[in-house]
Amino acid sequence: MADIESRRVYVLENEEDVFGTVTIKDFEICRLFVLPFYHGKGYGRLLMEFSEQLIAGQFNKIQLDSSLPAKEIYLKRGYKEIASHHIITENGDYLCYDVMEKKILKLSPKEAI
Template sequence: MIRAARETDFGSVKNITQTTIWSVYPKYYPSGAVQFFSDHHSDDRIKADIDAGKVFLLEVDGNGVGTVTVSDNEINRLFVLPDFQRKGYGRELMDFAEEMIRREHDHIILDASLPAKQLYLKRGYVATKYNMIETENGDYLCFDVMEKHL
């Protein structure tokens, strides 16, 4: 079940986000980039998005296992706990987010990390811009901006 996250869900959304970042991203990015990415998804940003009604939580047996943030026509902060990946939950969150956006917009924008890029390509997204952000220790966080026309 996917539902809007409430203020009381902050801990669950933070756990899903940070656990996924620190479990998956070190396999794709150097440490400075992983830290930058973790800091980008700060407590304040998560709380502000929950308060704005932009965060959604996917629950399995009453436990939060995935989250997505939808802001206008942009999909952000899509994470599924590592133990629940490859079970269709990421697809379920994407279907949900795309349907929300489809109601009011004709295209979707998202930032694609290296581990997620293949998923987005399979769903018909096209890279429109490549970004490199220098982080601590001279490490770089590389990602694509991707779009999908509906």
């Protein structure tokens, strides 16, 4: 609720559903989700591109947490693994994720010409 009240949550919607969401906190992309019915249609990529552009306007890096299944997607987008975490849960299972980072190259007005 705090993220919604702080206007950090963005959604994709149509007439029937809110089917995608992403939360942006400073230079961090959090909780990017697309409903399963909408997978494979480019909506996740659309949310990523939106998030990256919004962050790149203010910061020189982007960070996110990645599950193992999503890691290859982020590597292809230029992210690098900067940390790996393994947390044991109450039932003895492990929650594993990587922290990924992408540097934003800022061109000076002279270099952009």
